[in-house]
Amino acid sequence: MALTDSTTTTRLGCGRDIDEVWANAGNPPDAHERTCPDCQAARASLTELDAATRDLRSRDQADPELHLSADLVSKISSIARAEVRRGRRIPLRNVTGGHDSAVEADLTVSEQAIASIIRDTCDQFADIEARRCRVEISDHRAGLDPETVAIRARLRISVAASTASPGRIDELREQVIAAVHDRVGVTAQVVDIDVEDVHDA
Structure with missing residues (x-):
């Protein structure tokens, strides 16, 4: 069994780095992402993570117990x-x-x-x-x-x-x-x- 190089752990199966997908997440999918199942799955997961983070931040801002004096x-x-x-x-x-x-x-x-x-x-x-x-x-x-x-x-x-x-x-x-x-x-x-x-x- 081949060992995974620690320098490539953020790369998807298609070879694209997940950071590249994240950097483009706010834009429409590019030509590669429109046909790549790996990138499509990563975009979907990142979109869910972004939505959850925004929701958590909004709830924290609305909670008076979390406001600093x-x-x-x-x-x-x-x-x-x-x-x-x-x-x-x-x-x-x-x-x-x-x-x-x-x-x-x-x-x-x-x-x-x-x-x-x-x-x-x-x-x-x-x-x-x-x-x-x-x-x-x-x-x-x-x-x-x-x-x-x-x-x-x-x-x-x-x-x-x-x-x-x-x-x-x-x-x-x-x-x-x-x-x-x-x-x-x-x-x-x-x-x-x-x-x-x-x-x-």
Whole structure:
């Protein structure tokens, strides 16, 4: 018994690939399909599948239990954006050459991981809510050791209406710098904090 090549499993008995039949399913049968029983059977099956899929989609759209709330859509979008940012890597050491440079190049942390540390630090302040956080490698390296990696973080926050001390923001900035250094060994050289909203305590 001959074995079927895995590269030909989508081909019909007539030799035509089923993807070709599917691509033409929305059009009238061509000359080959009008006389080919294999293609005619495939078109019929694909038409039934398409109709069933459309019917299922319509029923799902009409079912209120399957509708996502605006809050849930927002959370899903936030997670999706976080996953996109997660792919950007920040080195834990500034590779300057030498026999250990290949090893040093592999020591990285995701931008999202650092942003999470910053958010966790912000959560320790009962009167401050983190909104958005962006992290990138800083171009300003004055006074730093050659191997030190410096980042710039921009944190957008909302503060409670009861927060009266302007030094509260400076305290948050100091805590962020310390937390990033202690947990991943990266220097947060610049931490911009923008107060974009005020909320009830």
